[in-house]
Amino acid sequence: MMPARLTAATGPNPLQGAVQLVSAIIGPDLRGSSSDDPTRPVNCDWIAALCLTAAVALLLVVAGHAAGRRAYDVTPLLFWPGVILLVVPISLRIGWPRVARGERLFLLFLFAELLLYYKTVYAPTSFVGHDEFLHWVAADDLLTARRLFLSNSLLPIGPTYPALEILTTAIVNLTGLSVFVAGTLLLVILKGTFVVGLFLFYEAITGSPRMSAVACLAYMGCMTFVVFDSMFSYESLGVVLCMLTFAVEAASRDFDPRARLRALGLIALLLASLAVTHHVTAAFAAFYFAMLAAFEALRRQGSSLIGTTLAIIFIATLAVALPVLWVMARGNPLSGYLGPAVESGLNALMRKFSGGVTHRPEVNALSQPLGMRLTTAVAVLLLSLGLATGFFRSLALAASSGAPSGWRPIEDILKRRWRDSRIVFLTILAFGFPVSVILRLTQSAWEIANRMATFVFISVGLVVAVSIVHFWQGRDARGWRRAGPAVALSIIVMGGITSSSLDPIRGRYKVGADQQSIEAMGIETARWTNEWLAAGNRFTADRVNRLLLASYGRQDVRVRIVAGVDTALLFEGETLDPDILRVLARSDIDFLLVDLRLSMAPPVLGFYFEPWQPRHGKALSGSDLLKFNDIKGVARIYDNGWIVIYDVRGLHENS
Amino acid sequence: MKIPSQRDLRAALLWAIVMLAAVGLSSNVLLRTVLVAPMVFFVSGHAMLRAIGIKTSSLSEHLAYAVGASLVIGISGGFILNAAGLLTPLGWASWFCAITVAAALVAGRRSDAPDLPPWPGSVPVRVWQGTAMAAALLLASGAYALAVHDEATYRQFNYTAFWILPPASGGPARMTVGVRSAETNTQRLDLEINLDGQPFAVFRSLTLAPGETWSREIQIPISATSQRADARLYRPDDNRLYRSVSTLVPRR
Numbered sequence: 001m002m003p004a005r006l007t008a009a010t011g012p013n014p015l016q017g018a019v020q021l022v023s024a025i026i027g028p029d030l031r032g033s034s035s036d037d038p039t040r041p042v043n044c045d046w047i048a049a050l051c052l053t054a055a056v057a058l059l060l061v062v063a064g065h066a067a068g069r070r071a072y073d074v075t076p077l078l079f080w081p082g083v084i085l086l087v088v089p090i091s092l093r094i095g096w097p098r099v100a101r102g103e104r105l106f107l108l109f110l111f112a113e114l115l116l117y118y119k120t121v122y123a124p125t126s127f128v129g130h131d132e133f134l135h136w137v138a139a140d141d142l143l144t145a146r147r148l149f150l151s152n153s154l155l156p157i158g159p160t161y162p163a164l165e166i167l168t169t170a171i172v173n174l175t176g177l178s179v180f181v182a183g184t185l186l187l188v189i190l191k192g193t194f195v196v197g198l199f200l201f202y203e204a205i206t207g208s209p210r211m212s213a214v215a216c217l218a219y220m221g222c223m224t225f226v227v228f229d230s231m232f233s234y235e236s237l238g239v240v241l242c243m244l245t246f247a248v249e250a251a252s253r254d255f256d257p258r259a260r261l262r263a264l265g266l267i268a269l270l271l272a273s274l275a276v277t278h279h280v281t282a283a284f285a286a287f288y289f290a291m292l293a294a295f296e297a298l299r300r301q302g303s304s305l306i307g308t309t310l311a312i313i314f315i316a317t318l319a320v321a322l323p324v325l326w327v328m329a330r331g332n333p334l335s336g337y338l339g340p341a342v343e344s345g346l347n348a349l350m351r352k353f354s355g356g357v358t359h360r361p362e363v364n365a366l367s368q369p370l371g372m373r374l375t376t377a378v379a380v381l382l383l384s385l386g387l388a389t390g391f392f393r394s395l396a397l398a399a400s401s402g403a404p405s406g407w408r409p410i411e412d413i414l415k416r417r418w419r420d421s422r423i424v425f426l427t428i429l430a431f432g433f434p435v436s437v438i439l440r441l442t443q444s445a446w447e448i449a450n451r452m453a454t455f456v457f458i459s460v461g462l463v464v465a466v467s468i469v470h471f472w473q474g475r476d477a478r479g480w481r482r483a484g485p486a487v488a489l490s491i492i493v494m495g496g497i498t499s500s501s502l503d504p505i506r507g508r509y510k511v512g513a514d515q516q517s518i519e520a521m522g523i524e525t526a527r528w529t530n531e532w533l534a535a536g537n538r539f540t541a542d543r544v545n546r547l548l549l550a551s552y553g554r555q556d557v558r559v560r561i562v563a564g565v566d567t568a569l570l571f572e573g574e575t576l577d578p579d580i581l582r583v584l585a586r587s588d589i590d591f592l593l594v595d596l597r598l599s600m601a602p603p604v605l606g607f608y609f610e611p612w613q614p615r616h617g618k619a620l621s622g623s624d625l626l627k628f629n630d631i632k633g634v635a636r637i638y639d640n641g642w643i644v645i646y647d648v649r650g651l652h653e654n655s
Numbered sequence: 656m657k658i659p660s661q662r663d664l665r666a667a668l669l670w671a672i673v674m675l676a677a678v679g680l681s682s683n684v685l686l687r688t689v690l691v692a693p694m695v696f697f698v699s700g701h702a703m704l705r706a707i708g709i710k711t712s713s714l715s716e717h718l719a720y721a722v723g724a725s726l727v728i729g730i731s732g733g734f735i736l737n738a739a740g741l742l743t744p745l746g747w748a749s750w751f752c753a754i755t756v757a758a759a760l761v762a763g764r765r766s767d768a769p770d771l772p773p774w775p776g777s778v779p780v781r782v783w784q785g786t787a788m789a790a791a792l793l794l795a796s797g798a799y800a801l802a803v804h805d806e807a808t809y810r811q812f813n814y815t816a817f818w819i820l821p822p823a824s825g826g827p828a829r830m831t832v833g834v835r836s837a838e839t840n841t842q843r844l845d846l847e848i849n850l851d852g853q854p855f856a857v858f859r860s861l862t863l864a865p866g867e868t869w870s871r872e873i874q875i876p877i878s879a880t881s882q883r884a885d886a887r888l889y890r891p892d893d894n895r896l897y898r899s900v901s902t903l904v905p906r907r
Contacts, residue, residue, distance in 0.1 A: 042778045048787035055794035062798040066805045102775055105715055117795065124802040146742040148733065166733030167695075167726065173744040174674075174691040174751075176684040189696050189722060196719045237726070244723035247716075248709075255710065259769070262708045266720065269727045276730065509811050521812040524837065532820060532833070635883075635902045640816035640837075647821070650881070650903045 026388055028396035028409050030470045042103040050090050050107065054114050057085035062121055065506040079505050080371070083497060086114060088490045094213050095486035097473060101209035105199055108216050112195040115220070116187060118497075119230045122506055126180055126523075128515040131233040133547040134158060139165045139179050140554065143172060153559060154550060157337040160330045163277035164234045183232040190240045191230060197243040202462060204250035205422045206397065208469070214489065215465035218386065221379055221492035222457035223499040229454055238278030239454055242285045245270045246458075249289075249315060250422060253308055260311055268318055275322040279334055282323040284455045288425075289316035295421035312421075344612070348442040367604070372498040379495020380437060382488045383460060387430055390467025394430075397466055398423035423462070430463045432456035464492075502604070511619070512603020517544040522595070525643045526553035533591070540567045541593035542608045545643075549593065559610060561587045568609040571598075574624050576631060585633070585651040592646040594625045663771065664759040667702045670694060671755035678748035699755045700725030705762035710769040717772050728754050813838045815863075817898035819848075819886040821905065828877045830902060832886050833870030836863035844897070845889040850875065850904070851882045860891065881906045 064079025093099065094107050122128065127136050134155040141150045142165050152158040164186075171182035195216060202212035219225065229236050245267055252263035274282045293316035296309040327334050368376075392410055399409030400419045418424050433456050439449035472485040497504065503516060510516040526548035529537070535554035540546070540561065549555040560566055561583050569580050570592065598608055599622040607613055608620065626644070628634045633650035674690040681687060700721040704711075711717040732750040736742045741749075762768060780788075815838060820831040836842050846858040861869055875884070881903050888898040 044778060044780050044784045048784035048791075051791035052787045052794075055791035055798070058795050059798040059801075062802045062805075065802065066809075069805070069809050069811070102778075117799070121799060121802045123806065124799060125806050142742070146740075148737040148742075162733065163730045167729045169742070170729050170733065170747050171691065171695060173742070173747045174678055174695065175688040176682065177688060185692065193719055193722045196715055197723075200716055200719060241723065241726065244719060248720065248723075251712070251716065252710075258767075259708075259710045262710070265707050266704070266709055266724065269731075270723055273727045273730045276734075519812065520810040521814055521837070525816070528816065528818075528835075532818065532831070633903070635821075636900050637820060637902050638816065638818040639898050639900050640814040641898065642812060642814060645818075647902065653881075 023407075025471075026392060028392040028399075028407060030393055030396055031474050040098060040100045042100045042106070046093055047103065047106065050093060051110070053089050054086055054110070057082045058114070058117060058121070060085065061118055065122065068505040068507045071508050075505055075507075076369075083118070083494070083504075086118065087493050087497065088487075090114070091217055091490040091493050092483075092486045094217055095468070095489040097210065097482060099210070099213075104209060104213040105196070108195050108199055108213060109192050111220070112191045113188065115226050115497075116191045116230050119227050120184060120187075122504070123515070123518070127183070127232050127551075128518045129227075129231045129233070130514045130543075130547065131155075132231050133551050135164055135168075135232050135234065136179055136183070137550045138162070139168050139172075139183070140551070142166075142169045143179070153557060154546070157279065157333055158234075160327070160333055161234050161276060161278055163273060164232070164237045167237070168232075187230060187232065187236060190236055194229075194240045194243055197240065197247045198458075198461075201243060201247040201250050201458075202465070204247065204253075205420055205426075206462070206465070211465045211469050214468050214485075215461035217461075217489045218383070218464040218492055219457050219461035221383060221496040222453050222460075223496060224450060224454045225457075225500070226497050227500040228450060234278040235281055235451075235454070238274060238281030241270050241274040241277055242281045245274065245285060245319075246288065249312075252311075257307060260307075264311060264314065267315055271315070271318050271322050275326045279323070279327075279338065280451050281454075282319075286316075286319040286323060288455075289319040291425050292316065292421055295425050298416050299418060299421060300416045342448060346445065346448075348445050351442075367502055368498070375491065375498040376495050379492045379499070382492055383433065383464060383495075386464035386467040386488075387433060387460065388467075389471045390463040390465075391427060391430065393470045394423060394427040394463045394466040397470075398427070426459040426462050429456065429459040433460050509597065510604050511598055511601045512543070512605050512608050514544065514605060516604065518548070521640070521642060522548050523552050525593070525638075525640065525645075526551070526555075528638070529553040529555055529591075529593075529645070537590045538588055539591045539593060540570070540589055542571070542595055542598060543610060545593050545595050555591075558589060561589060566609065566613060568613045571608070571625060572620060574621075574627070576627055581631070581651075584648060588652075590647070590649050591637075592628065592648055594628070594644045594646065596622055596625055596642050596644065599625060661763060664702065664705060664763050667698050667755055668759045670698050671752040671759075675748045675752040678744050694751050694755070695729060696725050697721050698725075699728045699751050699758070702755045702758035702762060703728060705768060706758035706765070708762075708765060708768045711772050713772050714775055810837070815842060815844075815888075815898065817886070817888045817900055819884060819900045819902045821884075821902045822875070822877075824905065827874075829872040829874055830884060830904065831870060831872050833868065834861065834863060834888065835868040836865055838863075838865055840865065843891055845891050847887045847889070848873070849885045849887075852885075855884070875904055877904065877906070879906055 060078050060082025064075055064082055067075040067078055090107055090111050094104055094111065127133060134152065135158070137154060138150070138152050138158050141152070142148065142162070148162050148166070149159045167186055168179060168183050171177060171185060172179055175182065177185070198219060199212045199216050202215040203209055206212060206215075229239055248263055248267050248270065252260050255263060271285065274285055289312065293309075293313045296312050395413050396409035398418045398420045399412040400417045412418065413424065432452060436449040436452045436456050439445040439452065468485045468489070473481050502513075507516060509519050522545060526545070529539070529549060530553045537555050538558060539549045539553070539555040540558045541549060546557045546559070550557045558567065561570060561580070565580070565583050569577065570584065571594065598620050600619065602617060602619050605611075628646045629636060633648070633653070635647040635650060636644055637647045638645035670690070671694065674694045677687050677690045697718070700723065703724045704717070704721055709720060711720060728751070732747065732754070733742070736746045736750055739746070816835040818833050822828050822830055832846070832848065834844060834846070842863045844861045844863065846861060847854065848856040855875075856873055858871070863869055883901060884904055885899065885901045887896055889895065890897045
């Protein structure tokens with residue numbers, strides 16, 4: 001070893017200096033003041049000013065949508081300043097040091113509701129998201145039949161998880177509101193409860209309202225927060241129940257045995273509800289509690305903490321057993337639903353990395369405007385920076401030694417001495433973030449990344465918050481140390497918005513683009529079927545019109561002509577294959593709806609019918625779509641110049 | 656400041672009974688919503704938290720847990736009412752009322768129930784602050800109303816829908832023909848119907864204003880073989896075939 005004297009004499013070793021620098025940046029030093037001044041009052045000046053700013057911002061967003069519908073050039077100039085005005089001021093205030101707990105929590109709650117408003121105003125009178133239609137149809141069926149577990153051809157797994165429909169129809173039954181209004185009211189409550197639950201969870205494990213608020217803001221950078229988890233869909237309810245379970249468990253860890261037992265009762269009820277609400281969220285809750293139990297079992301601890309460990313093992317057992325029992329009771333419909341999605345996603349990813357030929361043109365971020373892509377990329381970079389500078393600090397936060405600097409806390413963790421297993425597990429779970437970014441590289445694996453992000457960001461939020469409070473802002477944040485991290489948080493939240501959808505501005509009709517393909521003519525045609533053909537006819541059509549027929553038209557839509565034969569085979573192709581015609585004649589399908597707008601352009605999402613079908617780089621031709629005109633037994637009963645309905649019941653008589 | 660331990664439970668009991676009465680007796684959507692929403696999202700869960708004896712340290716924590724417990728009550732109610740065949744408005748109202756009353760009674764008998772969390776201290780709001788918040792609320796509501804109006808009035812595609820429907824099976828031998836205008840101007844149209852290639856009916860100069868629908872039921876002869884009815888819509892202004900639809904008339 002080189003003597004210190006000699007080192008001093010020959011000048012600093014550059015390698016050693018670099019190691020010290022890196023250690024200072026990513027090392028476990030905790031030098032921030034994580035607590036707020038408890039006596040600091042809520043600043044109503046700020047709250048009032050932010051409310052007014054947000055309202056102006058929402059007006060600009062609404063104006064942006066109106067201009068977008070008419071394809072005006074001014075659209076982005078209205079919409080994006082509105083979004084920036086919505087996000088930046090409130091994020092800056094929430095992320096600012098020395099703000100009262102109550103003010104932070106109120107602003108977080110307000111911000112979550114504002115973002116829900118932002119999502120809802122895209123289509124202010126009806127659901128337009130693909131998944132929203134599936135649950136809307138299920139809710140309508142429940143209202144009509146007054147029975148649970150009705151089959152849903154668009155979402156076969158849906159009847160197994162009816163909690164969202166139960167709550168929505170309860171409100172509809174009790175109030176007389178429409179499904180859309182009742183569902184939106186439910187979403188308002190869910191969004192607010194989620195963010196409060198998230199805040200309480202972070203606060204329980206970090207002990208700091210400031211760190212909790214910063215973590216919640218970082219969580220809002222998740223690609224699912226603004227749109228996907230705000231949809232009228234079962235995961236929006238699932239994540240709330242999941243987060244409340246985590247919050248109750250974390251808050252009750254230091255209770256006396258009697259109080260903890262009562263908290264266990266509430267946790268058990270929440271877990272039971274989660275088991276019948278959403279499969280992936282219930283699986284994540286089971287994973288979280290199982291890992292927590294494993295970390296508790298690993299932890300070196302005194303006998304006084306055995307009660308806590310036993311409680312966590314009991315919760316983990318419930319979290320695993322309840323969803324499994326429910327799925328078994330319902331005949332295990334889950335493997336057939338999730339299995340193919342996971343398999344195709346992983347296969348697509350493997351093909352991507354092995355350089356193999358992909359048969360499906362991928363829809364990716366290249367379809368977005370440059371500004372949106374840049375914002376997402378900068379947000380991902382900032383999150384990565386936060387994770388790099390927060391990882392060891394977050395572990396140090398959990399260490400039992402309490403040493404504020406040096407690598408001693410990490411040594412403690414390696415020796416299985418930590419004070420809170422939740423922080424250790426969540427910190428390690430942050431590795432899921434780079435995995436989810438990689439999974440976004442292909443369309444098929446993007447679905448997995450999307451579902452993962454909701455949960456991975458719970459840990460990302462924690463680690464980034466630790467990084468900001470203990471590294472970037474430090475003990476006495478002044479100057480750039482005060483403003484820089486708050487601006488970075490604003491960009492992270494902006495990244496959550498830009499990554500949440502392909503095109504957040506309401507625009508003109510687009511082909512095969514789910515919510516961007518929903519417009520008045522398609523809706524009115526679906527309503528026409530209900531008015532003139534009555535409900536319950538067996539229809540098939542492209543993906544978007546199927547949704548409209550099932551919801552507005554109350555028709556019995558089919559994804560396949562018969563089992564194993566996709567409807568795409570009917571519509572694609574210059575002529576109708578005689579075998580397919582025979583299958584159609586023997587099927588029970590009554591009507592085909594042909595949307596000639598499909599011939600206007602290739603589908604934005606890459607498919608006209610279902611995601612698992614071959615992707616289209618070019619548009620279908622109008623003559624291909626109209627080939628039914630000349631088939632004996634088929635009658636063209638409806639035509640509005642764009643949409644044609646064929647009655648194929650005559651084929652059944654001939655078969 | 657702590658809430659006296661029983662007052663909230665009495666309020667929950669009263670709320671549950673009034674809500675049940677409103678659902679049973681009134682069809683006023685606003686009244687029912689005002690009474691039902693707090694019950695479905697908070698009151699029932701609050702009573703349940705008090706019955707279980709859950710300890711909470713802040714108002715925000717209590718509110719979040721109460722919402723969670725209310726969701727649990729709603730979800731479990733769905734399964735129980737389904738088993739009983741009572742997924743009806745009165746069934747739901749009775750469920751929430753029964754759970755709230757039972758939970759409030761249990762909570763009222765508890766001697767070891769934890770206190771409710773303290774209320775946060777009041778925050779003085781100055782006139783300009785209150786005005787700004789009210790203006791923000793008005794502005795946001797106005798923006799939403801604007802969005803609703805724009806959604807309802809704007810249409811990208813203007814069209815004329817034309818249809819012909821066969822007689823309903825087992826019904827009278829009448830086919831239906833109809834036209835609906837979703838154009839921006841009033842349209843004048845001629846309509847011709849052929850049955851198995853032979854002229855059958857003609858309607859001249861149908862005038863349709865935007866949003867208007869014209870339809871007729873037409874008596875047709877039913878024969879031993881199925882027939883094909885073709886309907887054509889012409890625009891007299893340019894005398895060109897505008898729309899064409901057809902249907903199969905089932906045999907006797």
